[in-house]
Amino acid sequence: MTSIADQVASPPIAGPADQPAKAARSAASAITLPAVGERELRLDLFRGLALWLIFIDHLPPSLLTWFTLRNYGFSDATEIFIFISGYTAAFVYGRALLESGFVVATARILRRAWQIYVAHVFLFTIFLAEISYVATSFENPLYSEEMGIMDFLKQPDVTIVQALLLRFRPVNMDVLPLYIVLMLSLPLILFLMRWRPDVTLGLSALLYAVTWEFDLYFTSYPNGFWAFNPLAWQLLFVFGAWCALGGARRMSHMLSSPITLWVCIAYLAFSFYVTLTWYVPQLSVLMPRVIEHWMYPIDKTDLDVLRFAHFLALAAVTVRFLPKSWAGLKSPWLRPLVLCGQHSLEIFCLGVFLAFAGHFILAEIGGGAALHALISLSGILIMCGVAWVISWYKHVADKSGAKKAANADLAGGG
Amino acid sequence: MKPGLILGALWLAAIAAAPPARADDAPKACDVPDNLLSTESVLPRVADAVKAGRTLDILVIGSRSSTITSAEASAYPARLQANLKDRLPQVTVNLATEIQPRTSSEEAVPGFVKLMEGKKPTLVIWQTGTVDAMRSVDPDDFRNAVDAGVVALQEAGADVILINPQYSPRTETMISVTPYLDNMRAVAQGHDIPLFDRFAIMHQWNDEGDFDLFSAAHGIDLAKRVHDCLGRALSKFVIDAAHLGPAQQN
Numbered sequence: 001m002t003s004i005a006d007q008v009a010s011p012p013i014a015g016p017a018d019q020p021a022k023a024a025r026s027a028a029s030a031i032t033l034p035a036v037g038e039r040e041l042r043l044d045l046f047r048g049l050a051l052w053l054i055f056i057d058h059l060p061p062s063l064l065t066w067f068t069l070r071n072y073g074f075s076d077a078t079e080i081f082i083f084i085s086g087y088t089a090a091f092v093y094g095r096a097l098l099e100s101g102f103v104v105a106t107a108r109i110l111r112r113a114w115q116i117y118v119a120h121v122f123l124f125t126i127f128l129a130e131i132s133y134v135a136t137s138f139e140n141p142l143y144s145e146e147m148g149i150m151d152f153l154k155q156p157d158v159t160i161v162q163a164l165l166l167r168f169r170p171v172n173m174d175v176l177p178l179y180i181v182l183m184l185s186l187p188l189i190l191f192l193m194r195w196r197p198d199v200t201l202g203l204s205a206l207l208y209a210v211t212w213e214f215d216l217y218f219t220s221y222p223n224g225f226w227a228f229n230p231l232a233w234q235l236l237f238v239f240g241a242w243c244a245l246g247g248a249r250r251m252s253h254m255l256s257s258p259i260t261l262w263v264c265i266a267y268l269a270f271s272f273y274v275t276l277t278w279y280v281p282q283l284s285v286l287m288p289r290v291i292e293h294w295m296y297p298i299d300k301t302d303l304d305v306l307r308f309a310h311f312l313a314l315a316a317v318t319v320r321f322l323p324k325s326w327a328g329l330k331s332p333w334l335r336p337l338v339l340c341g342q343h344s345l346e347i348f349c350l351g352v353f354l355a356f357a358g359h360f361i362l363a364e365i366g367g368g369a370a371l372h373a374l375i376s377l378s379g380i381l382i383m384c385g386v387a388w389v390i391s392w393y394k395h396v397a398d399k400s401g402a403k404k405a406a407n408a409d410l411a412g413g414g
Numbered sequence: 415m416k417p418g419l420i421l422g423a424l425w426l427a428a429i430a431a432a433p434p435a436r437a438d439d440a441p442k443a444c445d446v447p448d449n450l451l452s453t454e455s456v457l458p459r460v461a462d463a464v465k466a467g468r469t470l471d472i473l474v475i476g477s478r479s480s481t482i483t484s485a486e487a488s489a490y491p492a493r494l495q496a497n498l499k500d501r502l503p504q505v506t507v508n509l510a511t512e513i514q515p516r517t518s519s520e521e522a523v524p525g526f527v528k529l530m531e532g533k534k535p536t537l538v539i540w541q542t543g544t545v546d547a548m549r550s551v552d553p554d555d556f557r558n559a560v561d562a563g564v565v566a567l568q569e570a571g572a573d574v575i576l577i578n579p580q581y582s583p584r585t586e587t588m589i590s591v592t593p594y595l596d597n598m599r600a601v602a603q604g605h606d607i608p609l610f611d612r613f614a615i616m617h618q619w620n621d622e623g624d625f626d627l628f629s630a631a632h633g634i635d636l637a638k639r640v641h642d643c644l645g646r647a648l649s650k651f652v653i654d655a656a657h658l659g660p661a662q663q664n
Contacts, residue, residue: 137630138630145544296599299553363583
């Protein structure tokens, strides 16, 4: 154990003399990385899609909401986002770990976590402004009970400190704290992955099971718990990391088997049917009570097994029908999605902000469905525009620091 | 190329299909689609009481959203009673309300036994979930509490209807009601009791333009109209669940 730790703690910065040792170590380690330079556009595409769907889901429900994933099965865009985040983070920082050692990789991961934290605090400030406005200008006797939620404004000192501690988290601001905790655990995950990827995944599943068995959770302020329990959601993140570090390749046999395909399709169909019964209660006649009893409620906080399985099935089917080499990935039509996915942190924050702003406009103008659709659409266009501008900054405006640019772009994937 | 086109086409379809902006002034009927008022669960004790010609004693237990401050007579429990009297002229309907502001389900349940001993209602309408959602009570604890409450009410000899939280668009970004809605649905299913889906119904009204629930109106008028409609829908729900409709009475 100590020998491994020592090995990891001394980054190979010694220069050429160190090269053979490094190569040997890379070869000896259990994880493998795809060749340098090939960016997995499918990941960007689907993360971009997840960001759009999260944005739409954060707006009040409208017609567009019917196009979002959660209406067609158990899992939703959050699963995609966390999985792909795990995948890209492991991809980027796993390489850093192999090339520069544990300390450097950890340092870079911590910097990334700090960026996410700052983004979270920024969003909280905007949220505070919005909620203060609503509290002071809106007094509908119909909702006198619900308005009690604003009571925390009477103690701004406590509230703000709790927010900085990630314990006070308004609705829709749950994903970033989860992401921060997952990033903070990434050095450990990568460290274990380098030792035994499969064991790491097993440990992660064990933690998930223990969380369910003993009902472990993170408390929040003023009471309650984290809406996304990191102890459960880490499974998806670690699974993403495991896939990135060679797991996907090792699974490819299983993925290409027709049995897997049909099991997945059957499960997706079942899940779609169950979802349908929520909207068309007449259908639930055909649903045995026993199954209903066992199945409900499908828990999002602790990443219900049904949700996880739904995501796996969805991913398996997608990977099968959308090959990496698919020409459409480079088509200009999908470019906006890919761009959004490539700058996920910025676009995610922007999406949360736009959802706040959208709520606000709808509330002020008393929005009809047309305005609602317009807001959703302009939100997505703004996300694409900003993604394009960020991309322009990285590739054109910051070209003077050319060497760094490539790195930051990849790190942006983390 | 193709997926992009399809996505674009979907959007265009979405915009084209969106109904035109609503006119805020024209009052609408606040009708509720049948699927939001249909339930497979029944109210046997209510049905027996009505068929035997006994009085129908109803108890509404709820938090602040079951009343309108300074206008209790316009709140949905009173409107329910008035509507039931209209629809079932042959029945004497007594209604009592037990408003417990700032009380979570877990805090309310221990008092149920005593409450039931005093009132002995045929039907208990229990509105809950809002306070729990505002306090982010653990959904599992919430489900257990609602479950225990339903059992206590049933053991005391009453039929039970659950009412879930209001749809409150202004506080949507601040209160996450979904887990509580889901758990109430689960409890209702587990005990085979009717759930009056106030959230979905008010949501529907807001979408259809019957009410502008985003409104910043300070007056009490909107609250009165919404409660009137809720009372009417709830009376229909009770009559259907107890199979007391004109077609079913024979």
